[in-house]
Amino acid sequence: MATSTPAGAERRRKIPQVPFWAQIFLGLALGAVLGWVARAYDVSGLVTFLDLLGGSFVSLLFTVVVPLVFLAIVVSITRLREVTNAARLATQTLIWFAITSAIAVVIGITLGLLTNPGLRTSVDASQAAEPSTQGSWLDFISGIVPSNILGLSGSVGDDGSVGMDFNILQIIVIALLVGAAVLKTGEKAEPFRQFAESFLSVVQTVLWWIIRLSPIGTLGLIGSAVATYGWDLVGPLAVFTIDVYVGCAIVLLVVYPVLLRAHGLSPLKFYGGAWPALQLAFVSRSSVGTMPLTQYVTVRNLGVSRDYASFSVPLGATTKMDGCAAIYPALAAIFVAQFFGVELGVTDYLLIAFVSVVGSAATAGLTGATVMLTLTLTTLGLPLEGVGLLLAVDPILDMMRTMTNVAGQALVPTIVAKREGILDEATYNGSNSSDPIGDRAMAA
Numbered sequence: 060m061a062t063s064t065p066a067g068a069e070r071r072r073k074i075p076q077v078p079f080w081a082q083i084f085l086g087l088a089l090g091a092v093l094g095w096v097a098r099a100y101d102v103s104g105l106v107t108f109l110d111l112l113g114g115s116f117v118s119l120l121f122t123v124v125v126p127l128v129f130l131a132i133v134v135s136i137t138r139l140r141e142v143t144n145a146a147r148l149a150t151q152t153l154i155w156f157a158i159t160s161a162i163a164v165v166i167g168i169t170l171g172l173l174t175n176p177g178l179r180t181s182v183d184a185s186q187a188a189e190p191s192t193q194g195s196w197l198d199f200i201s202g203i204v205p206s207n208i209l210g211l212s213g214s215v216g217d218d219g220s221v222g223m224d225f226n227i228l229q230i231i232v233i234a235l236l237v238g239a240a241v242l243k244t245g246e247k248a249e250p251f252r253q254f255a256e257s258f259l260s261v262v263q264t265v266l267w268w269i270i271r272l273s274p275i276g277t278l279g280l281i282g283s284a285v286a287t288y289g290w291d292l293v294g295p296l297a298v299f300t301i302d303v304y305v306g307c308a309i310v311l312l313v314v315y316p317v318l319l320r321a322h323g324l325s326p327l328k329f330y331g332g333a334w335p336a337l338q339l340a341f342v343s344r345s346s347v348g349t350m351p352l353t354q355y356v357t358v359r360n361l362g363v364s365r366d367y368a369s370f371s372v373p374l375g376a377t378t379k380m381d382g383c384a385a386i387y388p389a390l391a392a393i394f395v396a397q398f399f400g401v402e403l404g405v406t407d408y409l410l411i412a413f414v415s416v417v418g419s420a421a422t423a424g425l426t427g428a429t430v431m432l433t434l435t436l437t438t439l440g441l442p443l444e445g446v447g448l449l450l451a452v453d454p455i456l457d458m459m460r461t462m463t464n465v466a467g468q469a470l471v472p473t474i475v476a477k478r479e480g481i482l483d484e485a486t487y488n489g490s491n492s493s494d495p496i497g498d499r500a501m502a503a
């Protein structure tokens with residue numbers, strides 16, 4: 060018997076769907092043009108509008124960070140009991156996190172020594188100022204201990220306004236403890252586990268709605284960056300800016316492909332599958348905000364098992380930062396040392412590598428890498444005022460850094476899955492052409 064198709068569904072199929080990546084690039088192009096117009100003709104109203112669009116998008120992403128990180132880690136830990144050799148997989152994941160971070164920091168140090176960015180700059184020393192947000196090993200260690208069950212803290216501004224902030228490290232620790240407790244409790248905790256999985260699905264659905272606004276957010280973020288910074292501020296730090304982009308490009312286009320080839324995997328297939336997450340990471344500047352999309356493409360396009368990806372991707376989104384916590388602080392430390400005339404020895408470079416590999420959790424997957432940078436400078440005894448020299452171009456650098464972060468967060472689970480024989484290579488070697496945003500929209 061023939062079945063009829065609703066007219067509305069037929070019309071939806073006939074309307075051409077613009078791929079999500081194309082929407083992102085349209086937002087990038089239009090944002091750059093509007094930002095240039097606003098800067099060239101001093102259109103303050105347009106600058107305000109672009110800043111509002113971009114800021115609102117980032118704020119929306121931040122609203123779901125706390126429940127997303129907490130629930131993702133709790134659920135991923137409880138799902139480990141369904142994964143064969145879970146302890147081995149977790150160990151392999153952490154080892155490869157460290158290996159790739161070590162390679163990235165060596166690249167950053169090498170570029171810094173070859174190009175001398177701190178000696179080839181026209182930035183004014185008067186811009187040197189300590190940042191309001193800093194990091195030290197004492198802060199890092201004490202910050203791990205939760206101050207409350209939600210990892211939240213309040214502050215009162217100069218105008219009397221009250222603001223709320225969260226410590227992502229404390230949220231991670233709380234989530235790890237709760238997840239371990241659920242496993243230990245066993246059957247009695249089953250209702251809680253089911254609630255956590257259901258709640259996570261709801262949070263991820265909300266985040267998918269926010270992600271669908273990425274083209275608009277892209278327009279605002281890029282437009283605001285172009286209008287606010289332009290080349291006037293990038294120019295004096297051109298060598299440093301190029302170093303960061305080149306360092307990230309080497310990791311993305313040389314190191315990762317070599318590692319993939321060494322494991323018998325096609326780099327083109329990897330980047331084809333991971334591309335939706337990479338482009339969102341570039342514009343959102345948030346590994347945590349990109350996490351659901353990273354997990355989606357890791358499973359759907361790259362063939363990593365869902366149970367393993369649900370553990371490794373959230374862990375990577377909060378601790379695996381080859382761009383923000385390896386390449387960038389290495390280059391920045393060399394820049395600051397050269398700018399202030401401080402000689403660095405072999406021990407100092409080893410300390411940079413140590414901080415990058417061990418302290419990357421301080422970056423916490425959010426926008427910016429100021430905490431990680433100040434942690435590195437504090438460890439080396441370098442002037443924290445040097446951070447102020449680099450803040451002007453940080454948003455521009457952060458786009459490439461975050462893209463590199465997310466690529467690594469998808470790469471390591473793929474390599475580990477291949478090594479452990481649990482990678483679906485038929486999926487990995489497929490077309491990798493699925494549009495996750497379109498798929499979710501059609502499902503809705």
